[in-house]
Amino acid sequence: xxxxxxxxxxxxxxxxxxxxxxxxxxxxxxxxxxxxxxxxxxxxxxxxxxxxxxxxxxxxxxxxxxxxxxxxxxxxxxxxxxxxxxxxxxxxxxxxxxxxxxxxxxxxxxxxxxxxxxxxxxxxxxxxxxxxxxxxxxxxxxxxxxxxxxxxxxxxxxxxxxxxxxxxxxxxxxxxxxxxxxxxxxxxxxxxxxxx
Numbered sequence: 079x080x081x082x083x084x085x086x087x088x089x090x091x092x093x094x095x096x097x098x099x100x101x102x103x104x105x106x107x108x109x110x111x112x113x114x115x116x117x118x119x120x121x122x123x124x125x126x127x128x129x130x131x132x133x134x135x136x137x138x139x140x141x142x143x144x145x146x147x148x149x150x151x152x153x154x155x156x157x158x159x160x161x162x163x164x165x166x167x168x169x170x171x172x173x174x175x176x177x178x179x180x181x182x183x184x185x186x187x188x189x190x191x192x193x194x195x196x197x198x199x200x201x202x203x204x205x206x207x208x209x210x211x212x213x214x215x216x217x218x219x220x221x222x223x224x225x226x227x228x229x230x231x232x233x234x235x236x237x238x239x240x241x242x243x244x245x246x247x248x249x250x251x252x253x254x255x256x257x258x259x260x261x262x263x264x265x266x267x268x269x270x271x272x273x274x
Contacts, residue, residue: 098206099181106169107176110206111135112198113150113184115215118225124215125150125184136179138171150184155194155201165201189214 099110115121128135138152154160154168172181188194202210217225 098203098209100175101165101169105175107136107172107174107179107181108165108169108202108206109138109172109181109183110209111180111182111211111213112188113182113186113213113215114189115186116189116217116222117186118222118229119186119215119217121184121186121215122150124213125182128182134179136173136181138181138183150182151186152183153185153187154183155197156185156187156191158193161197161201168201186215 099108100106101108113121113125125137129137137150149171152160152168152171154171160167173179188198198210199207
C-alpha cells in the first residue's frame, strides 16, 4: 500500500513551503496524522503495522539526525518544554518535506491531557487543521488495566501478587491515573485481603 494522493495535503505539494505540513524554516515535515489513545490500547501495534504496510507513512526520531521512521512518540503537544521549542524543533524530528511521505506522531498521552487540543489548534494553520487526521484508539477499560498490570509485572520482579498490586497502585498515582481507578484497585486489594 502507499499513501493515496487524495490522502495527501491539498494545499500544495509537500516539497513546497505552501504545504500545511512542511515547516518553513528548515523544510522538514510535521505530522499530518496524530495517533492518540491510551497506554496499552494498541497504539504501538497500529503504528508498526501502518509503518510496515503503508508506503509513505513515517514516524519521527528523538535525534534530528537519527534514523527517521523508527520512533513513534515525540511528546511535543503534551510537554510544555517541548511545545515551547516550536515548529522547527518539532519538524527536526521528521524527515525533509516530500510529496511521497506523510509524517505521523503516535503519542498516546495526547488523548488524555486537556492542553493538547488547544496546543494542536494553535500550532497548525487552518488549512493544516482541515487536512490533519486524528486516529484514536480505545480499549475495554478492564482489559486495558489487566494489560497494564501484566506489563508492569514484567518490568518489576515482585513475587507476591498483593505486593506487586500495591506497588502498581503507587505507580498509577505517579502516572496520573484517575482516583476512581486507584480506588477500584484499592477496593480489590481490600477484598483480596479479606478473602485470604
